[in-house]
Amino acid sequence: MSSATDSARHYEWQYLDLMRRIWEQGDERIDRTGVGTRSIFGAQLRFDLSGGRMPLLTTKRVFWKTATREFLWFLTGDTNIRDLCAQGVQIWTDWPLDKYRKASGDAITREAFSARIVADDAFAREWGDLGPVYGKQWTDWPVYEPAGGGLFRQRPAGVNQVAEVVESLRVNPGSRRHIVEGWNVAEIGQMALPPCHKTYQFHVSGNRLNGLLYQRSCDVALGLPFNLWGGALFLRLLAQQCDLEPGELVWMGGDTHLYLNHAELVEAQLAREPEGDPRLAILRRPDSIFGYRIEDFEVTGYAPQGHLSAPVAV
Structure with a gap:
């Protein structure tokens, strides 16, 4: 299969080839979590999103509804896991759980912690x-203005980058500034986890909307399948809201690693071959990109x- 022409290959072979390259050739190193990784620097994947196509992995089950719920949560600007936990989404639970256990000494289970988050305001x-x-950075990037005496005050409402990109795609499609950025240097220290999928840029070619997602850090086994779905979903929503056709998603990774x-997991997945052609249909067009369910x-x-x-490294 690896000798087949690019046009004939299943889209998922790109992902499996990347996984194999990291596992067999990556630099072994100690990371922030202490677990250790094999890592390469600088990677690229490209996916055609026309006709409803999505980069949904078939060599293992990817819970696309969970990934979609997380992405819609980002669009709300919420930063508390309560709404996610109420939907049964535990993607972000491990970080506050770890903080709570260390602070309280309580060896509470994740299930019990999540249930308490939902029940106890x-x-x-x-x-x-x-x-x-x-979500905070995407929809409410803080803006400061002079307050006199050399002081600055934060405006009540920040910059809604997502709304601005929708507007710029509609009125100035040739712009090179269709960007949503998550890496707010001044607030990194306040975040449970600094943004991994940090930068999105969009590009209009004719009536096709293309998107690029750059990740500074990428857990290929557990994170990347969700990140690819999220990036493609973002592009699809923007395309619908701006009357454009979905084009190509380009994914780029900085520190691209396997734990x-x-x-x-890696050995089992590399022994499988991709198959199938999943498609995504968006059944409704709400008035705003913030109105999807x-x-x-x-x-x-x-x-x-x-x-x-496989275990998540916290």
Whole structure:
């Protein structure tokens, strides 16, 4: 299969080739989590999104509804995990859970912690907030103005980058400034986790909308399948809102790695071959990009191979 022409290859071979390259050739190193990784620097994947196509992996099950719920949560600007936990989405629970366990000495399970976040408003306010992560930066980037005496004050409302990109795509499609940025240097220290999928840029070619997602850090086994879906979904929503056709998603990775304790997952996934042609239909066009609901999305043609799991490095 690896000798087939690019046009004949299943889109997922790009991902598997990247995984194999990292596992066999990556630089082994100690990382922030202490788990250890094999890493390469600088990687690129490209996916055609025309005709409803999405970069949804088939060699293992990717919970696309969970990834979609997370992305819609980003668009709300919320930074507390309470709404996610109420939907059964635990993507972000491990970071506040770890903080709570260290502070309290309570060896509470993740399930019990999540349930308490949902049930107890005061507990959620104290322990469920992640700081100014993705959604805050995307929809309310802080702006400061002179307040006299050499002081500055923060404006009540910041910059809604997503809304500005929608407007710029509509009125000035040839702009080179269709960018949504998550890396706010001044607020990195307040975040539970600095943004990994940090920069999105969009480009209009004719009536086609293309998008580029740059990640400074990428967990290829667990994170990248969700990141690819999220980047493609962002492009699809923008295209619908701006009366454009989905074009190509370009993904670029900085420190692109596999964790050493993901060996079983990696070996199992590399032994599989991709198959199928999943498509995403968006069933409704709301008045705003901020108005989508999980019920608006339908995936067909998706028959993934068995679920593969591995521990998250916190």
